[in-house]
Amino acid sequence: MTIVLEAKNITKQFPGVLANDNVDFDLRQGEIHAMLGENGAGKTTLMNIIYGLYRPDAGQVSVDGQPIVIHSPKDSIQHGIGMVHQHFMLIPVFSVAENIMLGDETTRYGALDRKTVAQRVRELSHQYGLDVDPHALVGQLPVGLQQRVEIIKTLYRDAKILILDEPTAVLTPQEAEDLFRIMRELTEKGVSIIFITHKLKEVLAVADRITVMRAGKVVGTVKPKETSEKKLAALMVGREVILKVEKGRAKPGAEVLKVDGLKVHDKRGLESVSGVSFSVRAGEVLGIAGVQGNGQTELVEALTGLTHSPGGQVWFAGSDVTNRMPRTITETGMAHIPEDRLRHGLVLSYAVADNMVLNTYYLPPFGVGGILQPKAIDANARKLVQEFDVRTPSPYVPTSKLSGGNQQKVIVARELSREVKLLIANQPTRGLDVGSIEYIHKEIVAMRDRGLGVLLVSAELDEIMALSDRIAVMYRGQIVTIAEAGKVTREQLGLWMAGAHPEGLSHPHT
Ligand SMILES: Nc1ncnc2c1ncn2[C@@H]1O[C@H](COP(=O)(O)OP(=O)(O)OP(=O)(O)O)[C@@H](O)[C@H]1O
Numbered sequence: 065m066t067i068v069l070e071a072k073n074i075t076k077q078f079p080g081v082l083a084n085d086n087v088d089f090d091l092r093q094g095e096i097h098a099m100l101g102e103n104g105a106g107k108t109t110l111m112n113i114i115y116g117l118y119r120p121d122a123g124q125v126s127v128d129g130q131p132i133v134i135h136s137p138k139d140s141i142q143h144g145i146g147m148v149h150q151h152f153m154l155i156p157v158f159s160v161a162e163n164i165m166l167g168d169e170t171t172r173y174g175a176l177d178r179k180t181v182a183q184r185v186r187e188l189s190h191q192y193g194l195d196v197d198p199h200a201l202v203g204q205l206p207v208g209l210q211q212r213v214e215i216i217k218t219l220y221r222d223a224k225i226l227i228l229d230e231p232t233a234v235l236t237p238q239e240a241e242d243l244f245r246i247m248r249e250l251t252e253k254g255v256s257i258i259f260i261t262h263k264l265k266e267v268l269a270v271a272d273r274i275t276v277m278r279a280g281k282v283v284g285t286v287k288p289k290e291t292s293e294k295k296l297a298a299l300m301v302g303r304e305v306i307l308k309v310e311k312g313r314a315k316p317g318a319e320v321l322k323v324d325g326l327k328v329h330d331k332r333g334l335e336s337v338s339g340v341s342f343s344v345r346a347g348e349v350l351g352i353a354g355v356q357g358n359g360q361t362e363l364v365e366a367l368t369g370l371t372h373s374p375g376g377q378v379w380f381a382g383s384d385v386t387n388r389m390p391r392t393i394t395e396t397g398m399a400h401i402p403e404d405r406l407r408h409g410l411v412l413s414y415a416v417a418d419n420m421v422l423n424t425y426y427l428p429p430f431g432v433g434g435i436l437q438p439k440a441i442d443a444n445a446r447k448l449v450q451e452f453d454v455r456t457p458s459p460y461v462p463t464s465k466l467s468g469g470n471q472q473k474v475i476v477a478r479e480l481s482r483e484v485k486l487l488i489a490n491q492p493t494r495g496l497d498v499g500s501i502e503y504i505h506k507e508i509v510a511m512r513d514r515g516l517g518v519l520l521v522s523a524e525l526d527e528i529m530a531l532s533d534r535i536a537v538m539y540r541g542q543i544v545t546i547a548e549a550g551k552v553t554r555e556q557l558g559l560w561m562a563g564a565h566p567e568g569l570s571h572p573h574t
């Protein structure tokens with residue numbers, strides 16, 4: 065089979081980290097080659113080198129058997145390489161066609177011929193089953209469609225090699241299915257794809273070959289038929305991973321959070337939470353299941369004080385915290401792992417140690433009498449880095465230098481280690497490797513067993529089912545039912561999430 069891309073002996077050293085250690089990798093014509101590896105293993109670094117964003121210290125990239133010189137993405141694009149990054153680089157106020165033209169050599173000096181571009185976008189869209197309107201404003205498209213725009217952008221530049229870095233992390237299961245269909249269509253038409261993900265099920269379902277990296281090295285390349293989730297996990301992490309969460313029965317205590325008739329509007333002013341009522345008790349995990357976009361984001365934003373709610377009430381730890389400031393709510397004893405880590409969870413330019421006290425730096429032991437206590441901040445950072453296995457050369461590098469999953473671990477470590485009464489965790493394990501997920505799931509169960517309340521929002525039904533004691537299903541801004549976790553099947557949850565009425569099914573409201 066023809067090899068379209070080959071990376072040989074790639075080495076890349078960052079200060080304190082050997083991110084790629086003599087890596088060999090190849091991509092065959094028309095295949096989906098998946099890349100797996102722990103957070104910080106070096107996957108994104110290797111792709112950034114192939115795409116021309118980083119220069120390797122040593123090694124050579126070849127396309128169609130010819131060594132190529134890559135100084136910047138311009139060179140790699142010329143050789144038919146396209147990359148879709150995990151954080152999209154689109155301009156929300158521009159149309160699809162405008163975003164696609166942006167920065168393209170062929171339009172830069174000529175007149176911007178929007179009509180021709182729109183026509184070409186329509187053709188590509190049709191050819192690959194992408195189904196995107198060239199005139200739509202990017203900012204108004206759901207994430208799944210924005211991702212397609214990124215893909216069309218690479219195809220518009222004649223990409224034959226497509227790199228997708230964790231494309232499914234932000235997609236709903238339905239959107240992910242659509243993406244897999246598109247990926248297959250692309251490969252049938254001769255495009256070759258590198259697909260990075262942490263989801264072992266996906267890898268086994270869509271990949272032709274799977275390469276696993278660990279600590280900067282390639283540790284193996286296997287075919288889905290020859291392996292299993294268990295084997296892949298072990299190969300990635302270098303030990304057995306328990307993929308099942310072990311937990312005993314909950315011993316729920318008093319209510320810590322009570323929400324009554326809460327209403328919230330979304331950014332466009334439309335009602336996205338339409339009067340929801342529920343409570344979370346100490347010592348239990350209440351999971352909120354639902355297809356993304358059914359009001360979960362806005363609900364959590366209202367509970368944590370990030371957005372205003374025009375109706376309803378929220379009581380937390382005995383006081384009315386409706387529409388209070390985030391800081392007040394935090395101080396009352398609420399921890400929050402936000403859905404969007406870059407917007408609400410981290411200051412990327414700050415050191416890891418500072419992000420680990422981002423919302424407690426002014427409280428003892430980190431701030432005493434208005435003076436920061438570097439020793440306490442240092443001790444805290446070193447402890448959390450160790451416990452949560454944050455891969456960083458030191459607690460004092462800017463958090464922007466960490467891999468995506470390790471940035472997420474900084475937030476999780478901070479929020480899980482605080483003295484609180486309630487944890488609101490929104491997509492807590494997004495972008496994390498299986499070993500880290502195992503650890504964080506154990507920690508969440510341990511918090512519950514220490515008597516904390518946990519409100520878990522997750523797009524992963526497996527995660528909801530594994531951790532929750534009760535499961536609330538959100539659909540179109542409402543909680544349609546709350547069920548005992550042990551008494552409800554995956555299929556039933558799926559039906560409720562799709563809008564089926566619980567009354568018509570065998571499990572009543574609780
Ligand atoms: N620009 C940079 N400066 C310094 N160190 C970096 C930089 N980019 C990456 N690193 C380091 O290189 C290592 C590999 O990072 P990389 O982003 O390639 O990991 P990854 O396998 O993509 O992980 P994840 O699954 O978390 O995305 C990490 O330890 C990271 O801290």
Ligand SMILES: [Mg+2]
Pocket residue numbers: 107108109467468469
């Ligand atoms: Mg990465």
